[in-house]
Amino acid sequence: MATTCTCAPPTALAAPWYRRALAQRQGHIGASGIDADVTFTPVDDAAINDRVDAGYRTKYRRYGAG
Template sequence: MPTWTSDEINRISTADELEVAPLGGDGARLRPVPIWVVRHDDGLYVRSYKGTDGRWYRAALTSSQGRIQAGGVDRDVTFVAETDPELNEQIDAAYRSKYHRYGQNYVEAMVSSDARTTTLRLLPR
């Protein structure tokens, strides 16, 4: 299974935003959408601000494939749903730590139960 290089994971995790373009139902990439990305250990995680209503999220969940760009890294990825409550607590903490400067309203939306159900791990392909 492919893994992130140290350089890739550092560059992606320190970028403010990540552009995500999942594959749509026809196999074509959707238009890239800017989202927040966090790192926990050697994993990269994203969530949908709109919860399960996010178009990019629904496409990512359905296709499990797409492309990301962040910090000068441009990679095809596999999206893997994460449902472990303990891991989600740690991802909440990563969102709070990285994005606190944007204000409580934005951060709390990303750690809400609706957003939490959309946690996806990014795996390089």
């Protein structure tokens, strides 16, 4: 099963797990009863990044800034 998940909150950019994931380009994710081997790929498309940012702002807006 191939699935695409685009996600990288701004705070992740400095996180060791995120840097390691991009360096290795592969990993394993387990969430909500799904376990999957995954490939990590940086996205340099501004339109996609803007949509991801908007999704995070919408989802986490209730928690306030910072």
